[in-house]
Amino acid sequence: MHGRLGPTEHARAWTRLGEERLDVLVVGGGVTGAGAALDAATRGLSVALVEARDLASGTSSRSSKLFHGGLRYLEQLDFSLVREALRERELMLTRLAPHLVKPVPFLYPLQRLGWERLYVGAGLTLYDNLGGANVLPRTRHFSRRGARAICPALRPDALVGALQYWDAQADDARHTLSVARTAARYGAVVRTSTEVVGLVRDAGRVVGAEVRDVETGDRQVVRASAVVSCTGVWTDDVEALSGSRGRFNVRASKGVHLVVPRDRIASETGMILRTPTSVLFVIPWGQHWLVGSTDTDWNLNLAHPAASRADIDYLLGQVNQVLVRPLTYDDIVGVFAGLRPLLAGESDETSQLSREHAVARPMPGLVTIAGGKYTTYRVMAADAIEATAPDLPRPLTESVTAEVPLVGAEGYAALVNQADHLADEYGLPVWRVHHLLDRYGSLLEEVLAPAEEDPALLQPVPAADGYLAAEVRYGVTHEAALHLDDLLARRTRISIETEHRGVASAEAVGALAADVLGWEPDRVAAEVEVYQARVAAERASQEEATDQAADAARMLAPDTRRCGVGRALDD
Numbered sequence: 048m049h050g051r052l053g054p055t056e057h058a059r060a061w062t063r064l065g066e067e068r069l070d071v072l073v074v075g076g077g078v079t080g081a082g083a084a085l086d087a088a089t090r091g092l093s094v095a096l097v098e099a100r101d102l103a104s105g106t107s108s109r110s111s112k113l114f115h116g117g118l119r120y121l122e123q124l125d126f127s128l129v130r131e132a133l134r135e136r137e138l139m140l141t142r143l144a145p146h147l148v149k150p151v152p153f154l155y156p157l158q159r160l161g162w163e164r165l166y167v168g169a170g171l172t173l174y175d176n177l178g179g180a181n182v183l184p185r186t187r188h189f190s191r192r193g194a195r196a197i198c199p200a201l202r203p204d205a206l207v208g209a210l211q212y213w214d215a216q217a218d219d220a221r222h223t224l225s226v227a228r229t230a231a232r233y234g235a236v237v238r239t240s241t242e243v244v245g246l247v248r249d250a251g252r253v254v255g256a257e258v259r260d261v262e263t264g265d266r267q268v269v270r271a272s273a274v275v276s277c278t279g280v281w282t283d284d285v286e287a288l289s290g291s292r293g294r295f296n297v298r299a300s301k302g303v304h305l306v307v308p309r310d311r312i313a314s315e316t317g318m319i320l321r322t323p324t325s326v327l328f329v330i331p332w333g334q335h336w337l338v339g340s341t342d343t344d345w346n347l348n349l350a351h352p353a354a355s356r357a358d359i360d361y362l363l364g365q366v367n368q369v370l371v372r373p374l375t376y377d378d379i380v381g382v383f384a385g386l387r388p389l390l391a392g393e394s395d396e397t398s399q400l401s402r403e404h405a406v407a408r409p410m411p412g413l414v415t416i417a418g419g420k421y422t423t424y425r426v427m428a429a430d431a432i433e434a435t436a437p438d439l440p441r442p443l444t445e446s447v448t449a450e451v452p453l454v455g456a457e458g459y460a461a462l463v464n465q466a467d468h469l470a471d472e473y474g475l476p477v478w479r480v481h482h483l484l485d486r487y488g489s490l491l492e493e494v495l496a497p498a499e500e501d502p503a504l505l506q507p508v509p510a511a512d513g514y515l516a517a518e519v520r521y522g523v524t525h526e527a528a529l530h531l532d533d534l535l536a537r538r539t540r541i542s543i544e545t546e547h548r549g550v551a552s553a554e555a556v557g558a559l560a561a562d563v564l565g566w567e568p569d570r571v572a573a574e575v576e577v578y579q580a581r582v583a584a585e586r587a588s589q590e591e592a593t594d595q596a597a598d599a600a601r602m603l604a605p606d607t608r609r610c611g612v613g614r615a616l617d618d
């Protein structure tokens with residue numbers, strides 16, 4: 048039903064991985080891997096997706112969360128990349144995930160009179176037209192006064208006028224989870240806490256992988272006609288397991304975002320600001336703004352990239368150039384850092400490296416895909432599965448994912464129209480029903496069903512009013528959450544949306560998980576302790592001036608899951 052990923056499915060998936068001979072084994076549960084599993088399953092292939100940590104725990108929960116064509120690529124005259132991305136944006140907004148992907152406006156302040164309006168205006172008109180059907184409002188021109196009417200936060204001397212254009216946004220972690228659940232709905236085995244630690248070779252080809260359950264340490268071999276690595280910044284590590292020479296290298300570029308409360312920036316619209324090397328977004332995010340991002344080389348820990356004081360200072364410095372009321376450290380509620388998996392190119396400037404993706408088949412039975420961006424995950428996924436064709440026992444059918452709505456999409460529009468009625472039925476405020484519909488779509492009834500027996504589930508999570516206890520429970524029963532960290536950082540975004548960064552909710556959320564997972568009190572205490580240590584280490588890292596010192600401070604916290612791709616495991 049609906050691709051449920053609960054504890055029973057988790058246990059069963061381990062057995063299935065050992066018993067079934069698969070067509071395709073996908074490694075990596077970010078958006079690319081989840082997309083590849085969905086693409087394969089809906090082409091009629093038998094497929095499994097294994098993720099070492101949690102779904103979207105890598106880059107796919109730490110992005111700017113935009114489905115966009117990328118104005119920078121437009122400026123670089125990369126029209127095909129922009130057109131492709133805008134086509135995906137439209138598909139998400141209309142057919143595949145209208146419950147998760149929403150329109151978002153951006154104001155582009157103009158600095159100079161004359162040519163700049165013509166130049167930017169022409170670019171944005173092209174952006175509107177490349178975007179195809181009129182799903183989103185078209186670009187509008189504003190005088191300085193008009194722009195400040197919708198964005199009073201802007202200093203009068205920061206602009207001479209402005210344009211406003213539209214893109215789309217989604218909660219990336221929730222979207223990736225929904226793609227993975229949709230894959231499961233069509234038969235894919237989906238298992239988290241399952242790390243590929245070796246590739247099995249026979250007569251010069253890859254015929255499967257050795258996997259390790261990072262919770263128990265158990266290992267087994269999974270047989271598959273093709274192994275597809277969708278491991279983002281870990282791509283080189285997984286290729287190294289094959290013993291073959293990689294066809295491309297992936298570089299990591301760190302991007303940091305700040306989260307600040309909505310009332311700190313008086314504006315009805317998001318903003319895009321030019322920086323010396325790139326752009327800075329101020330993005331509406333529920334009751335908050337996301338301000339980001341940075342773009343710097345990163346060669347330290349890949350699982351837990353750390354934001355430094357320098358990153359935070361840079362972002363404050365950039366955004367404060369245009370704000371009437373400058374932001375201070377005290378305004379910052381959350382900070383998150385992610386790593387862009389960039390294909391290594393000739394230029395040393397990471398912001399110049401290509402966002403396009405590449406697929407390689409370094410040896411028979413092994414396909415690697417890397418690069419790209421979140422927006423084009425569906426295209427990347429189809430390309431990766433296409434590349435397995437020579438390794439499969441039968442001809443590959445066409446990709447159909449453009450026709451396959453994600454779980455929760457079907458019936459969403461009808462439920463939106465019935466929001467008042469649903470609010471009455473569950474005794475919830477209407478805003479809460481809309482919030483739930485935008486997170487779960489038509490799965491809302493499944494999320495709230497246990498509250499019939501246990502009305503306390505309709506109460507908000509302590510110290511995190513935006514979420515209901517029922518959502519936490521659902522994270523464990525249906526959404527593959529295995530740890531407190533999964534619930535606070537990705538099933539909900541309490542870790543970046545509250546000043547306590549989830550610590551004040553940890554015990555209550557742990558108790559809700561314990562009910563389903565059968566945790567004893569000492570296990571709850573251990574989960575809370577690990578989570579508190581993570582938050583403390585992140586806070587400490589954000590005080591450090593350099594990447595090296597920030598990384599060292601962050602790594603003092605124990606890992607929720609002990610993984611070791613590319614490094615010797617010491618157990």
Ligand SMILES: Cc1cc2nc3c(=O)[nH]c(=O)nc-3n(C[C@H](O)[C@H](O)[C@H](O)COP(=O)(O)OP(=O)(O)OC[C@H]3O[C@@H](n4cnc5c(N)ncnc54)[C@H](O)[C@@H]3O)c2cc1C
Pocket residue numbers: 074075076077078079080097098099100101102103104105106107108109110111112113114115241242243244277278279280281285300301302303340384385386387388418419420421422423612
């Ligand atoms: C700051 C920032 C902002 C961005 N903003 C945007 C944006 O607004 N719009 C956009 O389109 N794109 C954006 N991007 C890019 C986008 O987020 C990434 O391209 C995308 O999320 C990459 O997804 P992925 O699945 O390839 O990698 P990941 O999400 O990193 O997934 C790889 C997964 O592989 C797993 N893994 C690794 N090794 C193993 C193993 N041995 N066994 C099992 N699992 C393994 C990891 O745990 C990880 O979960 C942004 C990126 C950053 C960093």
